[in-house]
Amino acid sequence: MKDALQRLEDTEQRFRNLLKEAPVSTALLTGHDLIIEIANDASLHLWGKDESIIGKKLLEAMPEMEGQVVYKELLKVYATGITYEGKESAAYLKINNVMQPVFVNFIYKAIRDPEGNITGVLAMGYDVTEQVLARERIKEAEERARLAIESAGIGTFDFNFNTKYIVTSPRFDRIFGFDAPGKFEDYINVIHPDDQKIRGAAHLHAFESGTLFYEARIIFKDGSIHWVRINGKVFYVEHRPFRMLGTALDITEQKNSHKLLIESEARFRTLITETSMVAMGLYIGPDIRIQYVNDVMIRFWGKDESVIGKTFEDAIPELKGQHFLGELRKVYQTGEVYEGKEDLAQLRVDGRLQDFYFNYTYKALRNSEDKIYGIHHVAVDVTETVLAKKELMESEQNFRKLVMQAPVGICIVRDNPIVAEVLNDTFLKIVGKTRGEFETKSYWEVLVDEREVYEPIITHVFQTGASFIGKESEITLQRNGEREKVFIDFVCEPLRESNDSINRVMILAIEVTDKVVARKKVEESRDFLNAILESLPQMAWTTNAVGQTTYVNKQWLDYTGLPTGTGYWWSSIIHDKDLDNFLEKWKASVDKGLTFQQEVRYRKHSGEFRWHLAHAMPIMNAANRVTMWVGTCTDIHDRKLSLEGLEKKINERTRDLQRSNIELQQFAYVASHDLQEPLRKIATFTELLDSSLKEKDDKSRGYLNKIAASARRMLALIQGVLNFSQLSLGGDFFTTVDLNNILSDVKNDFELLITEKGARIYTEPLPAVQGIPLQLNQLFSNLLSNALKFSEPGQNPEIYITVSDLPLEEVHEYPALTVNLPYIRIEFRDNGIGFSQEYARQVFVIFQRLNDRQSYAGTGIGLALCKRIVLNHKGEIYAKSAPGEGASFYIILPKNLS
Known part of the structure; x- marks a missing residue:
């Protein structure tokens, strides 16, 4: 019996020890008055009491419990015996003489004696206040992020790589031109085809770096083009991309005005589930x-x-x-x-x-x-609590990173007094201050000059909780040691705590000085342009980028008699026969941004149609995009009619000239052939006479030699005229000609003369050109013949043939050449007798000679043939020389006539 009592006491003692030493709040309350019989250290700590309350009634120890839910449920368990479990229940306890909220997970369980009568209640639980408050802080962080995103006009997306499912915000959908959320493919399909590669490359980079960034154009359903900037962050599971969070910002306005707006990115998610029981x-x-x-x-x-x-x-x-x-x-x-x-x-x-x-x-x-x-x-x-803490820390860190890295100026200030808690480098750059100044002084001590304008605004936001949006606010700032007048777009957004109180305001600022100045300059330029157009004697007009008329001057209104000229007025005043061609060319110019010019008949208010020259030029912005068109209509009616008559007369004269040229060429050809025959007979009979005379005296021999020489010279002259006329007739076809082969053939033809004179010829490798082989052979032959013929007596001829590209800036010096066409320049230089530079043009005139024929043979046709050949090849030839210093002949030929 004694052993049984001892075991009972041991069991009772172990039970009490278990309750007292449990790490969770454990208390045993007995009797109707709920007397505190046992309260372990965890309970006393939770209640903010000490052991002096043991043995007291619960309400005597903690009178603040009366009327609270946790106390009412305690009474109910004692009365009914039904166990009650509370989750994250709130109890307001006086701890250190201060009423504080405490959140607990607990169980109330009735204690019965051996007969089953309820003798008390066992209360066990643990403090989850930190978990509940952590959840509230996460909500506040998410709300701050949401406010930052909405205030910055940013859309957000959440993409799952495994399921290909995307969750988007309404603003994201609007940025991509959708009224409602779409599929992942829908958002890709609206990206401009030219920017698809940019998007693809950015996503490949994001898989490696974890960060997504790109800018691309979006095509809306109405065909309009919008720019969007995408930022994102890739999240990995076991080193594999699992999820991407990101933002989208419409930067169309910034792109059009070349002023980058600021992107803001924030999306934080946390998840805390209910903590399990003990x-x-x-x-x-x-x-x-x-x-x-x-x-x-x-x-x-x-x-x-x-x-x-x-x-x-x-x-x-x-x-x-x-x-x-x-x-x-x-x-x-x-x-x-x-x-x-x-x-x-x-x-x-x-x-x-x-x-x-x-x-x-x-x-x-x-x-x-x-x-x-x-x-x-x-x-x-406490897994969820720990993860929630880590998530909260990461969320706050990410939020701060977002603020610090955002291109939008961001500053978060708290009240009483107003002090900058968080500010990024962009904000500091806008206001022209340093971070150290804000760390050691209050907000208005740093921004002294700005206080008068902006303090009432921020104070109003603190007091009313109403956001404030400022557009193009003009302010003078001290930056870089100078006073600058700038324009700012800004938003003051209140940040609320869990109890809906406001103790912080977030300021988002974007400097739009360049945009405002640019717009004002555009407005001034447009007014100036309209004043100029009004002063013109011609009809003048302007259109927008797509060709819709926005302005016509008084001359246009007076001529047409129409009340207005805006919109699309073409069909109302253009002649029916000119309208289709006009519209086709106008549309092509608008589509390609090219200058427009067209002769067209416009109807006058009297009904008369008069010819006008319509001319329009595109006005480009800094991005080389058309912003508007400026056009004039010049009356050319009288000149048009005069030119048509003149053109008719010119065509008639041209036909007469062509007919005369053909007849002249035929005459030259026939005459040359008819003249050669009697000269051949003279030469033949002279030879026969010379051989038939048995006795010859020197005087007769001299006569016969002169007759024979004159006949040969006349034959050469006639042959030259025939060659010249054949060049005029044309008819040969152009082909690729290797000038090295041409020069080799010519040198072979003159091999005997080169050897007799001991001539030395120095050449560079020559290119291939488009030409007529026979004519180019004749060209080289005549130039080489001249160099050999006009050498100094007793001196071995030296001939240099070189080639180089003609610089483009020299092309305009030769009127016969085509600008921007590539040319080569070949030089034939000799050490012969030379000639005076004043005769450099005369040498290319047919039958012109500079030397007597007794000293130097020739017909005076060779260089004229060279000139004609070069002109046939769309080139140019000229000479440079001085007496006794040799001569240089320069041939300019196109590399490719096509």
């Missing part, structure tokens, strides 16, 4: 054998009831190598309590090793002899 276990013996664990602990471990009876090490083998088993053994050996705070445990749950975080206690259990026989283990899963 897990408890009892382990016996030095081998830490599991005697009891509750369902919560089994669920934490991812096991079943088969673990009961096994050692801790065998039941949870994945904990080998982790510190838990070592700590259990140490507690069993030393009796020292071990408390873990947010410790990481890797447990195999649902077939895979997973990370969990726990608050837990290992406490030694002692028997009546004060010997350790086991360990009491109490644990609370």
Whole structure:
């Protein structure tokens, strides 16, 4: 009997020890008055009390509990015996004489005597205030991010790489031209075809770097083009891209005015699930054998009831190598309590090793002899709380990074007094201040000159919670040591706490000075242009970029008699026969941004149609895009009629001239052939006479030689005239000619004369050109013949043939050449007798000679032939020389006539 009582006392004592030493709040309340019989340290800490309250009534110890839900439920459990479980329930307790909210997860369970009568209530729970407040802070962070995004006009997207599913914000859809969310492919298809490669390259880079950035054009359903800037961040799971969060910003206006607006990016998500209830276990013996664990602990471990009876090490083998088993053994050996705070445990749950975080206690259990026989283990899963903290820290860090890196000026200020808490480099650049100034002074001590204008605005936002938007606000700032007048777009947005109070204001600022100045200049230029157009005697008009008329001058209105000239007026005043051609060419000019010019008949207010020269030029912006067209209509009616008559007469004269040229060529050809025949007979009969005379005196021989020489010279002259006329007739076809081959053939033809004179010819490699082979052969032959013929007596001829490209800037010096066509220049230079430079043009005139024929033979046709050949090849020839210093002949030929 005594042993039984002793065991009962031991059991009772162990029970009380378990309650008192539990790491969670545990209290035993007895009787109708709920007297505090047991309250462990965790309970006293939670309540903000000490052990002096034990033995007191609950309301006597904590009168503030009366009327609160947690107290009412306590009474209900005592009255009904029905267990009550509370999750994140709020209790307002006086701690350190201050009423404070406390959030707890708890269980009220009725305690009964052996007859089943309720004698008290066991209250167990733990503090989740930090978790609840963390969730509220996350909500506040998300709200700040949302406000920043909305204020900056940014759309957001969330893309899953595995499912190809995309979640977009309404603003994102509007930026891409959609009224409602679309599929992932829909957003890609509206990207301009020319920018698809940019998008593809940016996404490939994002897979490697983790960051997405690109700018591209979007084509709306109405065909309009809009610019968008995309930013994104890739999230990985096991080094594989899993998800991308990003933003889209419409930068069309900035692109058109060449002023980049600021992108803002923020999207933070966190997830905290409800914390599970308390897990408890009892382990016996030095081998830490599991005697009891509750369902919560089994669920934490991812096991079943088969673990009961096994050692801790065998039941949870994945904990080998982790510190838990070592700590259990140490507690069993030393009796020292071990408390873990947010410790990481890797447990195999649902077939895979997973990370969990726990608050837990290992406490030694002692028997009546004060010997350790086991360990009491109490644990609370705080995985979600730990992850929420990490998520919150990451979210706040990301938000700060977003603020610091944003190209939009961002400053967050708090009230009483107004101090800058967060500001990025862009904001500092706009206001012309340093970060150090804001760190040591209040906001208005730094921005002294701006206080008068902006302090009332920010104060109003603090007081009313109403946002303020300022457009193109003009302000003078001290920047870079100078006073600058600038224009700012800004937004003042209140940031609310969880209790809806306002203690911070976010200021977003964008400098738009360039845009405002540019617009004013455009307006001034347009007014100036209209004044000029009004002063013109011609009809004048302007259109927008797509060709719709925006302005006509008074002369246009007076001529047409129409009340207005805006819109599309072409069909109302253009002659029917000219309209289709006019519209076709006008559309082509507008589409390509090319100057427009067209002769067209316009109807006068009297009904008369008069010819006009319509001329329009595109006005480009800095991005080389057409912004407007300026056009004039010049009356050319009288000149048009006069030119048509003149053109008719010119055509008639041209036909007469062509007919005369043909007849002249035929005459020259026939005459040359008819003249050669009697000259051949003269030469023949002269030879016969010379041979038939038996006795010849010197005088007769001289006569005969003169007759023969005159006949030969006349034959050569006639042959030259015939060649010249054949060049005029043309008819040969152009082909690719290797000038090296031409020169080689010519040198072979003159091989005997070159040897007789001991001539030396120096040449460079020559190119191939488009030409007529026979004519080019004749050209080289005549030039080489001249160089050999007009050499100094007793001196060996030296001839240099070189080639070079004709510089483009020299082409305009030769009227016969075509500008921007590539040419080569070939030089024939000799050391002959030369000639005076004043005769450099005369040498190319037919039958012109500079030397007597007794000293130097020739007909005076060779260089004229060269001139005609070069002109046939769309080239030019000229000479440079001086008496006794040789002569240089320069041939300019196109590289490719096509």
